[in-house]
Amino acid sequence: MSTIDWWVMSGFLGFIVVYGTWKSRKSKDLKEFLLAGKSTPWYMVTLSIMATQASAITFLSTPGQAFVDGMRFVQFYIGLPIAMIILSITAVPIYHKMNAFTAYEYLEKRFDLKNRALGSILFLIQRGLAAGFTILAPALILSVLLGWDLNATIIVIGVLVIIYTASGGTDAVNKTHILQMGVIFVGMIAAFFMIFKLLPADISVLDALHIAGKSGKLNAIDFSFDLGNKYTFWSGLIGGTFLALSYFGTDQSQVQRYLSGSSIAQSRTGLLMNGIVKIPMQFFILLIGAMVFVFYQFTEPPLYFNPVEEQHVHQSNYADKYNTLEENHNSLHQKKQHLLRSMLSANDTGQEAKLRSDQKKVLEIEDKMKDIRAEAKTLITKANPSSDGNDTNFIFLSFVTGFLPVGLIGLILAAILSASMSSTSAELNALASTTVVDIYKRMIKPDGDEKHYLFVSKATTVFWGFYAIGFALFANQMGTLIEAVNILGSLFYGTILGIFLLAFYFKKIQGTATFLAALIAEVAVLGFYLFTEIPYLWFNFIGCALVIILAVIFEKLVIKNLGLK
Amino acid sequence: MKMMNDLEEENNISGEEAPPILKSWPRFYILVAVNLIVLLVLFYTFTEVFK
Numbered sequence: 001m002s003t004i005d006w007w008v009m010s011g012f013l014g015f016i017v018v019y020g021t022w023k024s025r026k027s028k029d030l031k032e033f034l035l036a037g038k039s040t041p042w043y044m045v046t047l048s049i050m051a052t053q054a055s056a057i058t059f060l061s062t063p064g065q066a067f068v069d070g071m072r073f074v075q076f077y078i079g080l081p082i083a084m085i086i087l088s089i090t091a092v093p094i095y096h097k098m099n100a101f102t103a104y105e106y107l108e109k110r111f112d113l114k115n116r117a118l119g120s121i122l123f124l125i126q127r128g129l130a131a132g133f134t135i136l137a138p139a140l141i142l143s144v145l146l147g148w149d150l151n152a153t154i155i156v157i158g159v160l161v162i163i164y165t166a167s168g169g170t171d172a173v174n175k176t177h178i179l180q181m182g183v184i185f186v187g188m189i190a191a192f193f194m195i196f197k198l199l200p201a202d203i204s205v206l207d208a209l210h211i212a213g214k215s216g217k218l219n220a221i222d223f224s225f226d227l228g229n230k231y232t233f234w235s236g237l238i239g240g241t242f243l244a245l246s247y248f249g250t251d252q253s254q255v256q257r258y259l260s261g262s263s264i265a266q267s268r269t270g271l272l273m274n275g276i277v278k279i280p281m282q283f284f285i286l287l288i289g290a291m292v293f294v295f296y297q298f299t300e301p302p303l304y305f306n307p308v309e310e311q312h313v314h315q316s317n318y319a320d321k322y323n324t325l326e327e328n329h330n331s332l333h334q335k336k337q338h339l340l341r342s343m344l345s346a347n348d349t350g351q352e353a354k355l356r357s358d359q360k361k362v363l364e365i366e367d368k369m370k371d372i373r374a375e376a377k378t379l380i381t382k383a384n385p386s387s388d389g390n391d392t393n394f395i396f397l398s399f400v401t402g403f404l405p406v407g408l409i410g411l412i413l414a415a416i417l418s419a420s421m422s423s424t425s426a427e428l429n430a431l432a433s434t435t436v437v438d439i440y441k442r443m444i445k446p447d448g449d450e451k452h453y454l455f456v457s458k459a460t461t462v463f464w465g466f467y468a469i470g471f472a473l474f475a476n477q478m479g480t481l482i483e484a485v486n487i488l489g490s491l492f493y494g495t496i497l498g499i500f501l502l503a504f505y506f507k508k509i510q511g512t513a514t515f516l517a518a519l520i521a522e523v524a525v526l527g528f529y530l531f532t533e534i535p536y537l538w539f540n541f542i543g544c545a546l547v548i549i550l551a552v553i554f555e556k557l558v559i560k561n562l563g564l565k
Numbered sequence: 566m567k568m569m570n571d572l573e574e575e576n577n578i579s580g581e582e583a584p585p586i587l588k589s590w591p592r593f594y595i596l597v598a599v600n601l602i603v604l605l606v607l608f609y610t611f612t613e614v615f616k
Contacts, residue, residue, distance in 0.1 A: 042585055074608065081601040085594045213615020220608040233605075265582035268590070275597045279604050 024168025045270025494543020
């Protein structure tokens with residue numbers, strides 16, 4: 001990495017920390033520290049919600065997914081706008097009117113303390129692990145591709161976030177989110193245009209889209225109802241709605257963003273605008289991945305995008321086999337390049353039969369290349385059994401560092417690290433709020449003064465920051481990073497959402513039935529995850545449905561008969 | 566739709582603030598829903614055109 005890139009990246013990150021700390025230095029009490037004094041305008045709420053959801057994993061893993069699997073992942077977000085409307089009508093006014101600091105306060109008001117404790121503890125477990133993962137994921141990839149020290153990268157990212165989050169709380173988080181989203185947008189748009197500039201002169205934007213589409217990479221919509229298929233319109237609509245309802249309605253890291261809105265109208269507008277902007281943004285990021293795929297049709301791609309693992313296999317007993325695979329892969333790549341040009345020419349001149357015949361041959365070669373990559377992955381995992389044989393997360397950054405000009409590399413690295421910091425800061429902020437408001441203030445020390453709680457909130461932010469760093473330092477690699485985070489969320493979100501839906505819409509169901517149903521549902525979801533092949537998005541629906549059905553049964557059949565309350 | 570209008574009426578009665586960028590909340594909800602439908606149609610067209 002060049003000196004200019006270092007300056008661009010570290011200059012921006014340093015500025016974020018100083019800006020966040022300086023702009024939010026006046027926090028005097030818990031309301032200012034945890035809710036930014038309830039003074040945030042809607043556009044800041046929108047950007048903050050988006051920045052919280054868009055972690056570095058989004059920008060590293062998503063383009064790689066489009067490269068490998070096409071754009072069908074965009075369907076994951078179909079339920080999001082629906083969830084934004086439902087939450088704007090229901091959750092936002094309820095939380096605002098009761099002047100809540102956290103979502104879990106409502107559970108005590110509606111049910112009892114044990115449900116509040118259960119909701120907040122499920123959140124702390126899930127989000128505490130996810131916060132570590134948010135730091136680990138980009139650090140892992142950056143350390144492999146740029147040769148940075150993994151532990152040093154984790155510690156630097158973590159400490160920078162702790163500094164401004166512990167110092168300024170929600171106000172610092174919201175204000176830095178604006179800058180972070182700014183650099184993320186600029187970095188992604190610049191990368192998108194650079195891809196087209198790097199394509200051969202005779203390949204137009206339309207040609208690039210035809211190549212991606214005819215190679216099966218622009219498969220944005222699939223209406224088939226197939227439980228074995230992770231990303232379809234239906235899984236996005238049903239599972240995605242439940243996941244988004246749970247994430248935005250019950251996860252404190254998001255609830256805190258819109259609770260800081262200056263009124264119900266500002267919070268609602270912030271959420272609804274997210275419902276409008278989020279899907280196009282994800283579509284754009286996936287399109288970048290599809291265009292990186294097109295770029296590699298005219299530039300020889302590595303057989304495996306993780307250079308460290310490639311080095312391992314080259315130095316192992318499998319080197320000869322791997323070299324043969326590389327040769328075959330390259331030869332197929334050359335053949336495919338000729339066919340693609342022939343296919344484009346047939347498309348331009350309207351020769352339908354030749355177009356279909358060329359497309360068929362291209363797809364056949366694509367399948368052969370996939371088989372070779374699969375063989376290569378087998379050799380990689382044989383050479384290094386600790387490798388997960390998955391290079392999806394390395395594709396985009398490998399393109400950035402290998403082909404983009406000096407200065408832009410620094411900017412995109414700043415965008416990726418900003419994304420990591422923006423999610424982590426919101427998570428630490430939310431973990432601190434829940435620990436202080438729902439556990440410490442409610443159950444351990446209810447009679448402290450504002451100064452004391454402010455101090456404890458800052459100390460708790462630092463604690464969770466170091467907890468996340470500690471987890472990141474000791475955690476191992478896990479499959480596709482963005483999926484791992486979503487799987488982790490899906491294991492808990494359904495149950496939490498079920499509790500909240502009972503609270504909002506089932507007025508006759510009481511605390512004990514809800515509590516028992518939630519415990520059983522959580523165990524069942526973990527069991528489904530461990531012992532079945534059900535795609536993870538459905539856990540949100542299953543967990544939520546189980547909580548509701550069991551609570552209704554318990555309330556009607558068991559609690560009343562036994563005279564429990 | 567009826568539910569949204571009822572809710573809107575309820576909001577007006579309780580003196581709740583109007584949205585900062587559109588005249589009423591039902592209109593805002595419809596805008597978000599229509600935006601989703603338009604996106605789905607565009608994605609479907611995009612998928613089919615370049616297939």
